[in-house]
Amino acid sequence: MRAAIYARYSSSLQTAASIDDQIRLCREHAAKQRWTVVHVYSDAAVSGATILRPGLQGALAAARDGSIDIIIAEALDRISRDQEDVAGIYKRLSFAGVALVTLSEGEIGALHVGLKGTMNAIFLKDLADKTRRGMRGKLESGKAVAGLSYGYRVTAVGERSIDEGEATIVRRIFIEYDQGLSPRQIAKRLNAAAVPGPGGRLWGPSTVVGNRHRGLGVINNEIYIGTMVWNRQRFVKDPDSRKRQARANPRDAWVRVPAPHLRIVDDDIWQRVKERQGAYEHKPLSGRRRPKHFLSGLIKCASCGGGMSAINQTQFGCSTAHDRGTCPDPARINKKELERRILTALECNLVRPEAFAAFCETFTRVMNERRREQAVSIRGREADLAKVTRELDRFVDALAQGVPADRVRERMVELEERRAVLLAQSGQEEAPGPYLHPNMAEVYRRKVSELAASLSGEQTAAAKARETLRSLIDRIVITMAPEGPSVDLIGDLAGILNVASAGAIRGSTVAGGPKESRVAGHRTSLFLGQERISFRASA
Ligand SMILES: [Zn+2]
Structure with missing residues (x-):
């Protein structure tokens, strides 16, 4: 049986065992089962977005192309803490005929995937009730x-x-x-x-x-x-x-x-x-209970940083100015105009060849940054190796000077094992290339057009489309300029990738990607016509 090990370090996991520890434990398990470890994948960076984890992508690619039979991880939450994600990955692995085995749960089955998430949910609810x-x-x-x-x-x-x-x-x-x-x-x-x-x-x-x-x-x-x-x-x-x-x-x-x-x-x-x-x-005040606009909550006034809301039937305006009277330069924009500019920006600008090139460049740059982070962990490993070797040398010297072997044997065996693990790992650090489907631009454009079309369509579809569009947009900043309001659209790279790759990565849903870990975002702006789109990747 050919096995691949997958390890992930995330400081948010309660047992933050290092990647090295996880790999060591998985190797021991593989050895016991007489499986041959053919690949080791890891993700050092913290990211909730599956698609932005090159290690996991590598493991899935290996499963797809039939070069492995088993994936071993320390625990299911190393794969993902998100039940939907785990289910999607499990489905893909089952399809490829690859088993998923974790040290804490054993072989993962369909029931397992469902149950574990349910257990987690029950546990959390119970805790809230107790509090x-x-x-x-x-x-x-x-x-x-x-x-x-x-x-x-x-x-x-x-x-x-x-x-x-x-x-x-x-x-x-x-x-x-x-x-x-x-x-x-x-x-x-x-x-x-x-x-x-x-x-x-x-x-x-x-x-x-x-x-x-x-x-x-x-x-x-x-x-x-x-x-x-x-x-x-x-x-x-x-x-x-x-x-x-x-x-x-x-x-x-x-x-x-x-x-x-x-x-x-x-x-x-x-x-x-x-x-x-x-x-x-x-009092039936006309329009007071207007349905919420699908962009509401996302639009910000550049001058005061506060939110913007519908101030009358046709316009969004700075809420700080409207409600508190304290904004130095209140922004205002026509609703229809804003909708049009946002949809055009999402739909067209991103698929112009030059824009897509810039998009790919951003993606690659973020990936490279990730890889540099990985390189740091490689350097750490090399330092470890040097330390272990030095300590071993000292023991050999001590033995030569007559220290009884019994007293140092245990520690030396331990060091030898550690050294073997480190040596084995240093040969397998080749990070897989970023996974960008060549058709992604086209798929993305089509999805966004479909979304824009369903906005005016049947009610449930429209609600769903609004939700998805919202998930693509982190915030919209309106700045007042002499020639009229300018619009900055700040989006989530992970969300955009999720829309484009829906079906390929996350099953058939077109929902926004997990966003909880969007700390220290890398941001890149693309100037496209009059709109500026900033992509921020989950770090
Ligand atoms: Zn303002």
Whole structure:
């Protein structure tokens, strides 16, 4: 049986055994099973995006071309921590007739692939529940655990009292809202008066009014009438963007504990504010409940770095200027124009031959950087080898000078083994070339056209297309210039590759790639016509 070893180092894995350790353990296992190790692949860099892991790509290529029968890894999470990824890789290996064996799980089967992910998910949920229970117990025993609300300060561990300065502002907000000022007006006035908001940040409409159903925002916080509320929302992770999202808990799951000493406003004004809020919410304000635009949340104002949102039917504008009145040079752009420019940039510019050449160049450069990182680990290995050899030499000298062999035998055997491993590894460092399908540009262009077409199509397809487009875009920065707004599109290389290679690498889904590890991104900008596209690869 011909085996390939795959090792990955990631500091985020709980047991961060070094690549060398993993390879050594896998070799021992292979020797026991009488398998011949024909290749060793490793990925030193941390990356969640499978496609950007040259080592794993190499192992998969070897499986595809039939040069191996087994892949050995220390544990399934070395292959990937993502269940979808693992499933895709497993499918490919089964298709190629290659077995996947890990030291901790044994031979991986279809059931295994599903179960392990499920077990992980259950474990995480269980942990979250336990944490919540613990916090609830503390709350019921009178200790404050949730975040500290505006208007209070901590006096002792878990105890809080009213901060008179902030309490005055809380009362002012209630009074102004009761008098008919909008949350936006209230926020702008507070900012203009240089009153620092919660956490020292600026005031905005959401700090003032928040979300009534989740009890967020000053006028919805029952602490101001002397009731502590906990468990209003919980956090879930979006499977595509990996971002934490707040979800409202049902009201009967809220935990209320009286805390009369924390009351700041009286029941009368609280009641009036609630009534006014109710009236406002029921008013069928035209367009107030507009469906969210598919680019919302991604557009940034270059001047203040803040977000941009729909400020009327046709335009996106700087939210900082709109909500807080504090942006020095607010950006504005027509919605239709922005959509058109973004889609054109994604669809056409990237497949112009010169643009695709630049794209490939970026890809290759990132790959080369990876390889240099690998070279650093090779140098480390060489240093190790020199050290082991020196130590062995010293032992030989010691023996020659009459030190009893019994005392040094064990250590010497150990060193000899280590040296053999290091020597074997140094012969196999040839990193595989970057895997770029020659048709990728064309596939990519077609996918994006399909996406653009489905945007205006049937509802579910449109929703899916919006989601995918969003996954390609990290952010869109609008800068105001005399000749009109300029658009910077900052995208995720891994996401773009995922769209182009959907079906080849990640099964049939066209979802965005895993993005959690997008730290220290390499960025390259392409100037294409009037749009600048920056690709940032997952590091
Ligand atoms: Zn701005």
